[in-house]
Amino acid sequence: NAGVMQNPRHLVRRRGQEARLRCSPMKGHSHVYWYRQLPEEGLKFMVYLQKENIIDESGMPKERFSAEFPKEGPSILRIQQVVRGDSAAYFCASSQPGYQETQYFGPGTRLLVL
Amino acid sequence: GENVEQHPSTLSVQEGDSAVIKCTYSDSASNYFPWYKQELGKRPQLIIDIRSNVGEKKDQRIAVTLNKTAKHFSLHITETQPEDSAVYFCAATNFGNEKLTFGTGTRLTIIP
Numbered sequence: 001n002a003g004v005m006q007n008p009r010h011l012v013r014r015r016g017q018e019a020r021l022r023c024s025p026m027k028g029h030s031h032v033y034w035y036r037q038l039p040e041e042g043l044k045f046m047v048y049l050q051k052e053n054i055i056d057e058s059g060m061p062k063e064r065f066s067a068e069f070p071k072e073g074p075s076i077l078r079i080q081q082v083v084r085g086d087s088a089a090y091f092c093a094s095s096q097p098g099y100q101e102t103q104y105f106g107p108g109t110r111l112l113v114l
Numbered sequence: 115g116e117n118v119e120q121h122p123s124t125l126s127v128q129e130g131d132s133a134v135i136k137c138t139y140s141d142s143a144s145n146y147f148p149w150y151k152q153e154l155g156k157r158p159q160l161i162i163d164i165r166s167n168v169g170e171k172k173d174q175r176i177a178v179t180l181n182k183t184a185k186h187f188s189l190h191i192t193e194t195q196p197e198d199s200a201v202y203f204c205a206a207t208n209f210g211n212e213k214l215t216f217g218t219g220t221r222l223t224i225i226p
Contacts, residue, residue, distance in 0.1 A: 004157075031212070033212070033213065033214075035214075035216075041218065041219075042120075042203055042216040042217060042218045042219050043158065043203065043214075043216045044216070045213040045214060045215070048212055048213055055212075056212070056213055058213075059213070091157065091158065095212070101146040101148075101207050101208075101209060101212055101214075102148070102160070102163065103148075103160070103214060104160060105150075105157045105158045105159070105160075106157060107156070107157045108157060
């Protein structure tokens, strides 16, 4: 039973480029969460999605960031026109219906903006 | 919104001794409190959790206690081993909210 999958594991972008981060939840999980972790800091909530719906995006920056979880395929976190301050580890977590609070994390994508 | 504070930020204990990490939360509506262990460069791993209808939960060498009145909860690791060295994060949420609010982490080092 594969856990939460994320790719790529490492991503290098130059300022102004776009970054696309992908997350496939655990089998049977239909709830996806994205968190950001800056070096030596805790995890900060960004967005909570179910299939084809954004449930809570209160932690998402208003500009340049967007997320989706289509009916088919992985959830995608998109960062447009990246800046150096976007460099961080981005973790995806998933949970199953009825147990939304119990979240299991993927290995993360480490984004480095040059 | 919820605010979670975690102490200490670093903790060193001799192998075999116990380690205790404490967290406080601000939102009295919070009713679910997980603990995650994160090794360097790895994913946060859920190690134990507690719901507000119980005061204590134990799983082998790990236990968590919850004091709802004081709004704090603690992680206890007994008979510590070198593989317990990691960063530990507490978190809080409430059913229907789902987003986890994390503490700032405790770097635990087990001294052989």
